[in-house]
Amino acid sequence: MVKQGMKFYSEEFKDQAVNVYFNGNESLKDVARRLGIKRFTLQDWVYHRGKSSKAKKDSNLASSNSSIMEKEELSPSELEALILKLEKDLSIEKMRSESLSKMIEIAEREYKISIRKKIGAKQSLK
Numbered sequence: 001m002v003k004q005g006m007k008f009y010s011e012e013f014k015d016q017a018v019n020v021y022f023n024g025n026e027s028l029k030d031v032a033r034r035l036g037i038k039r040f041t042l043q044d045w046v047y048h049r050g051k052s053s054k055a056k057k058d059s060n061l062a063s064s065n066s067s068i069m070e071k072e073e074l075s076p077s078e079l080e081a082l083i084l085k086l087e088k089d090l091s092i093e094k095m096r097s098e099s100l101s102k103m104i105e106i107a108e109r110e111y112k113i114s115i116r117k118k119i120g121a122k123q124s125l126k
Contacts, residue, residue, distance in 0.1 A: 017035055
């Protein structure tokens with residue numbers, strides 16, 4: 001069995017790969033496949049450059065939306081497309097929130113434990 005040597009990528013390539021992931025709508029796996037790198041390699045780059053890929057992606061989305069809103073050059077059709085996209089994103093997030101709430105409710109009922117934090121609950125000592 002022949003062991004392949006590690007590939008070394010430039011910092012510029014790593015930054016570009018991470019930006020492609022953050023600014024696109026593709027999954028980590030799809031971006032890695034398209035760039036010809038391993039998914040775990042890209043995942044590591046994303047983690048080290050953003051510490052939290054979700055938070056970084058959300059902040060990029062928020063900043064891109066605010067930059068779009070700052071531009072007054074958008075045509076009515078572009079504004080309609082933006083509104084439709086934002087409405088779709090909102091409905092997906094609402095569905096996600098409802099799903100998580102339902103999962104917690106089922107887990108509390110099935111396992112007979114309280115998962116949701118109660119107001120004024122004491123912190124456990126570690």
